[in-house]
Amino acid sequence: MNDPLFSPTVRPWARFGAFIFDVTVFFFPVVMLWLYFEPDLYLMAFSYAGLPLALARTFTAIPLIALCTSLTGTTPGKALLGMRVVTFDGGKMSFTQAFQRSIYSFWLGAIGLLEPMGYIMMFFSYRRLAATRSTAWDAKFQTAVMHTPYVPWKIAIFFVILVGCNIAQNVMLMLVKPEYMENLIALIQTAMYPPPA
Secondary structure, rough: OOHHHHHOOOOHHHHHHHHHHHHHHHHHHHHHHHHHHHHHHHHHHHHHHHHHHHHHHHHHHHHHHHHHHHHHOOOOHHHOEEEEEEEOOOOOHHHHHHHHHHHHHHHHHHHHHHHHHHHHHHHHHHHHHHHOOOOOOHHHHHHEEEEEOOOHHHHHHHHHOOOHHHHHHHHHHHHHHHHHHHHHHHHHHHOOOOOOO
């Protein structure tokens, strides 16, 4: 295929960054409401190998990523990093196609962000993308991720929002569960300055 559409630039880290950004931003309102109304339940979600939190993130992000992709061909994270998803004929995906692709990418590419297996699957997805210029879900749904040059102010917005979401979550946690932060600080201090034997 000589059409440049079928030879997308390979930017694995940009795709990974956009994925993390989208999951963080789409899940952010859920986290804030969760922390405000049920902080203990949120903290419990970190138990059981993080499975409850991973499932909550997955079921929140999948339909929203699919909706954005089907309507605009991109997501907030991809847009800021200069990416869009197109079909092999250059068009946009239907919502059904985008939804199926989103499920496939979450579970095959990251196992729903479940640690540590999610990171292992991300590594294998990275290797395939670097070697073949395509992920398994791109091949299955006949899509390509097209790239435009990075724009500095968009990169700045990307990091400001990503860092801001994480700071806001920790501030909310500190406000609703001050004892949690006190215990965390004490744990860090103990690790840094262990008591004499």
